[in-house]
Amino acid sequence: MSNIPTENSSGALDADASLVALSQQGDLSAFEALVAKYQKRMLNIAFRFLGDHDDACEVVQDAFVSAYRNLRGFRAEAKFSTWLTAITMNLSRNRLKRMKLHQARVPVSLDAPIRTDDGEMMPDPPSGEPSVLDRMEKRDVQAKVQDCIKALEPDFREVLVLRDLQDYSYEEIGGMLKVAAGTVKSRLFRARESVKDCLKKSMGDLL
Amino acid sequence: MKHEEMRHKLSEFIDGAVTPGEKETIELHLKTCTECSDALRELRKTIEHIHAVEEVESPAWMTQKIMAKVRAEQEAKTGLWQRVFAPFLRQFPVQAVAVLFLSVTAFYLYTTMHPTKKYAEAPIERFAKREADDASRAAPKHKAPEIAERREKKVAQVPDYKSLDMKYEYEKPAPPLPAAPGVEAVATREEPAALAPAPARREATIPVKDEADLEKRAFALKAKKSAAPFQMAEQAAQKSSSSDALSLKPQEAASRKKQDKAAADVHYSLASNDISAAISKVRLIIRDLEGAVIKHDVVTNAQVLTVSLDSKKFALFTEKLKTIDKKAWSPDSLFPLREGPWIIEIMIVGNNPPSR
Numbered sequence: 001m002s003n004i005p006t007e008n009s010s011g012a013l014d015a016d017a018s019l020v021a022l023s024q025q026g027d028l029s030a031f032e033a034l035v036a037k038y039q040k041r042m043l044n045i046a047f048r049f050l051g052d053h054d055d056a057c058e059v060v061q062d063a064f065v066s067a068y069r070n071l072r073g074f075r076a077e078a079k080f081s082t083w084l085t086a087i088t089m090n091l092s093r094n095r096l097k098r099m100k101l102h103q104a105r106v107p108v109s110l111d112a113p114i115r116t117d118d119g120e121m122m123p124d125p126p127s128g129e130p131s132v133l134d135r136m137e138k139r140d141v142q143a144k145v146q147d148c149i150k151a152l153e154p155d156f157r158e159v160l161v162l163r164d165l166q167d168y169s170y171e172e173i174g175g176m177l178k179v180a181a182g183t184v185k186s187r188l189f190r191a192r193e194s195v196k197d198c199l200k201k202s203m204g205d206l207l
Numbered sequence: 208m209k210h211e212e213m214r215h216k217l218s219e220f221i222d223g224a225v226t227p228g229e230k231e232t233i234e235l236h237l238k239t240c241t242e243c244s245d246a247l248r249e250l251r252k253t254i255e256h257i258h259a260v261e262e263v264e265s266p267a268w269m270t271q272k273i274m275a276k277v278r279a280e281q282e283a284k285t286g287l288w289q290r291v292f293a294p295f296l297r298q299f300p301v302q303a304v305a306v307l308f309l310s311v312t313a314f315y316l317y318t319t320m321h322p323t324k325k326y327a328e329a330p331i332e333r334f335a336k337r338e339a340d341d342a343s344r345a346a347p348k349h350k351a352p353e354i355a356e357r358r359e360k361k362v363a364q365v366p367d368y369k370s371l372d373m374k375y376e377y378e379k380p381a382p383p384l385p386a387a388p389g390v391e392a393v394a395t396r397e398e399p400a401a402l403a404p405a406p407a408r409r410e411a412t413i414p415v416k417d418e419a420d421l422e423k424r425a426f427a428l429k430a431k432k433s434a435a436p437f438q439m440a441e442q443a444a445q446k447s448s449s450s451d452a453l454s455l456k457p458q459e460a461a462s463r464k465k466q467d468k469a470a471a472d473v474h475y476s477l478a479s480n481d482i483s484a485a486i487s488k489v490r491l492i493i494r495d496l497e498g499a500v501i502k503h504d505v506v507t508n509a510q511v512l513t514v515s516l517d518s519k520k521f522a523l524f525t526e527k528l529k530t531i532d533k534k535a536w537s538p539d540s541l542f543p544l545r546e547g548p549w550i551i552e553i554m555i556v557g558n559n560p561p562s563r
Contacts, residue, residue: 031277032274141256149257164257164258186215188218192253192254193218195253195256
């Protein structure tokens with residue numbers, strides 16, 4: 001496990017630490033630097049988890065405000081990025097619950113329009129014909145992957161997003177989600193298997 | 208490790224999160240198990256697809272919007288009180304402010320209460336010693352008022368002092384007159400009251416002990432006859448119940464308390480072989496100087512004449528008294544002379560009886 005690459009180098013850590021220290025003293029420009037540095041990553045985490053760009057943007061804004069509000073309680077022994085990710089994940093989960101309250105949970109339909117950065121698009125119907133797969137463009141594959149990720153249960157989805165999209169270690173993920181490393185491993189295995197099955201179903205063949 | 212178990216470990220195997228032993232076992236198994244090797248291949252491809260997902264870009268307005276919310280949050284949190292005091296508290300922690308406050312308070316209390324001074328100067332010892340010194344060497348006249356003044360001051364200020372003074376006062380009175388006529392303590396106690404007359408009396412023909420005894424008897428008699436004249440301010444403060452004690456005090460108080468006309472301003476002590484002749488001479492002198500005899504007391508082996516005389520004729524009176532007894536004491540330098548009539552008490556004692 002120790003050979004799992006971690007995202008932040010020590011240099012980045014030092015830079016974060018000084019920015020955090022300044023922010024704790026009320027330096028807003030230092031906090032703005034942290035916002036500029038991490039907003040994209042937080043947006044991607046929220047977006048991959050929620051599957052909705054607008055909701056993800058709101059969650060990210062709330063996450064940074066919440067981080068600023070609680071900055072005095074932040075201790076230097078943790079990484080700021082890890083702490084911020086945990087906040088973002090927590091807010092994302094809360095938002096997902098609210099979203100579920102408003103709309104009955106609809107099982108992922110492969111026929112439903114897929115929302116992408118460029119707007120909505122209709123997914124190609126799953127087909128076992130290689131000729132169809134050959135024509136599939138890269139963006140289509142990504143849409144399918146996103147769709148398959150979105151189809152996962154939240155507990156599995158968040159582990160997959162953090163590990164395979166954000167490269168956090170098992171320990172870091174366990175710390176953020178307050179679960180044991182063994183739980184992270186098993187959830188990750190099941191999440192990957194589910195996505196694999198989903199992709200196989202939608203693309204016919206992974207290769 | 209069984210097949211299914213290894214199948215579950217493939218995810219960790221890809222991440223390199225298995226132990227070296229597990230890794231070796233799985234690698235061996237993969238060579239023989241097609242299902243597991245296919246699963247591994249598919250899993251790797253899946254992860255590859257997931258990694259290939261492009262990141263979404265955050266909107267350009269994101270940073271500004273977040274910072275606007277953060278500033279709004281800060282504004283809401285920072286009230287007027289915090290704006291004024293937060294920088295101060297940041298520079299001076301609450302603990303430092305508390306310590307400073309306690310220090311200032313403690314110093315103020317210390318300087319106000321003078322605790323060390325209070326215990327360093329035990330009043331009873333101080334006054335007792337001073338009094339004894341004054342008595343033994345017949346202190347200069349200005350000491351007595353000073354002591355009386357201090358005593359009054361202390362009594363008024365602190366209850367503790369009062370109680371200590373009271374104790375002192377209880378120790379002070381002489382033993383009952385007839386019981387201890389010649390005790391040394393009586394003489395010494397009497398002297399501060401007598402102020403300056405003491406040395407002159409020592410020089411008189413009568414020994415100190417006898418003189419003390421006689422004087423005491425004389426004043427005791429006077430006290431019985433007219434206690435009021437001798438109830439001076441200081442005695443009132445002392446509230447001594449003993450008339451004997453009172454009799455020892457009049458001279459001291461009389462010198463400066465003029466409320467009572469009968470209280471003597473000055474006391475004389477003469478020694479003569481013939482008391483009656485001496486009394487006649489004194490009466491003549493008084494008449495010559497246009498004074499008046501107020502009272503004439505007779506006690507054993509002594510007579511006391513209380514007269515009224517103008518202060519201007521005092522020096523002359525003293526000179527004339529010396530014709531009766533050369534050692535008659537001259538009080539010229541003693542009192543702050545005041546204008547008007549003075550009350551003078553002349554005690555004439557016989558030379559012959561007790562000692563010598």
